[in-house]
Amino acid sequence: MKKYDIAFMLALLLIMMAAFIATLTYPPKARLFPFIVIGISMILLTTELARLLLQARRGGGESNSAGGNGSGAASRQKSVLVPLSWVAFLAVMIWVLGYIVALPLFMFIYLRIYSQKWRWSVLLPALMFLIVYVGFDILLQVPLYGGFLFPN
């Protein structure tokens, strides 16, 4: 985990540095609070990063083993990417197909891939369709996003 901690903190430090540069262009009143927050964050992140790097150095290969290597680490990284891919897939489906089509279809694909029984793979997307179309579109009259392919 140490390896990921370092990577995340490094990313945060870069974000803080970019925010610091952007903040320099703001009027004094608008930059006071951001400066305080960014300043403290950069100090804490640098201190924490230095501590973690020193710890990793003293521990030798410990950080590597914690992060894992070989097929175990690869499969873990793959399994970490799977949930994120599903979220990205849902976002793209909503953007392209809109709510009424995307949500039941997403449920159907998800249930089929995770080999649920056909009964559930049909019933649950149908229930989702009822919630979206009848509940939101007709009853609540929410102007649901139609999607890139079927704009409202």
Add this chain to the structure above:
Amino acid sequence: MIESMLSGLYALTDPGMMVYISIATLLGLVFGIIPGLAGMTLMAIFIPFTWGMDPSKALAFLTTGYAVACTGGSITAILLNVPGTEINAATLLDGFPMARQGRAGRALGAALAASALGGVEGGLVLALMVPVVIPVVMAFGSPESFFLILMGLSFIAVLGGKDRMKGIIAGLLGLLVSFIGYHTSTGFARYTFGTTYLLDGVKIIPCTLGIFAVPEMLALMLSGGTIAQDAGPVTTSGSDVWEGVKDVFRHGWMHLRCSAIGTFIGLVPGIGGSVAVWVAYGHAKATSRHPERFGEGTVEGVIAPESSNNAKEGGAMLTTLAFGIPGSPAMAVLMGAFLILGLQPGPTFLQEHLDITFTIVGVLVVANILGAGICLLVAPILVRVNRVPSQILVPFILCIVSLGAFSYRNNVNDVFLTFGIAILGWIMRQLDFSRPTFFLGFVLGHLAENYFDISVKAYGWKFFLTPISLTLIAVTIFGSSYQPLMQFLRRRRTA
């Protein structure tokens, strides 16, 4: 005052209100039972649906759902060793051993009765303290409000969990995110990347859903199986449950003390129920005649945390309503709901909306009794939700979350922002960066900046030289330095 009280409590007799309370009670129980879907997630998911509703009914719905989720979470903690929410974590220490000894019914009865009574007591404290609090809060101007918010922000260090440094960094990140958009005082756009979408800032709904709800679903997707896949079969009987209810009265004095601990901790901004339950458990053990039985399956170990976890809502609600400072992360989410409904919690709230305040008090009392009653009746059936495979639960909740994010402002960009924040939330979850502190920083950052600007404009740079402000500064410094100071002194003594 009495007129507002009667009007507020009369609102509870509205059949529509009772329907909302009943629906929220059932939803709260389900969300409480499913780990990860705590009361805070329930509020986050359902806040968008309260848009345009009558504020009293909307707040009654959300408050009920949240309060009852704490009660529901104790069922799985006892029966399956799976706490529904982090607030129920202390309950499983003695609850699950009791279940394994065949005393599950007694543990459930004790937990539900203690939880309901604690919630009622917390609600009554809130009602009794309203008249005392009004004159105090009217002495609060913008400088005092700024220092109160600063006091709330100082609790970022306490909320941080195991790794305090990570908690503080997460809190600071939340603060930075709260600065996105127009600066209220100057009208200058900050960190918008040239887009018009971010000019209004990051809204509370995408942030709440992204930081809390979606990451829990992703974690469940990753773990697979069912939530309670390792638990064995469980049975409960009516007489055992009733014996547990009587246990609360047998240990009445301890129950009242733990309930008072919960209410007091709830009053302090930034400290949630997860702290209250452990303090109550520790207190019960320290004052018990048989401390050695704790952890082995003693009913006192169930009553103590359950008495405090619902009682804290009264105190946390008082701080949120009277000062506009959320007493816990969940109250921060509820405060977001207040703002969405056009209500600004803070010093003027108790004067302008005293009737709503009493409605909420009444709702807290009714919800706790109703929640515990239903739990006692349907506990064995509700437990089956834990057996729903994650493959069914996860896509369903993800779809509901995306609907919730969209229906808040009918803006599809809010959905994409929710998923973007969810990735950050998930990384934070995996690496143990506290998400409540991120959220606390996000909710309070913008408010702190606004009050600071108003104070400087109205009173100049000496705005902090008022008795209440100086007291608040002293309390903040004392509160932040007490624990490290004591640790330092203890270390010196042992060295």
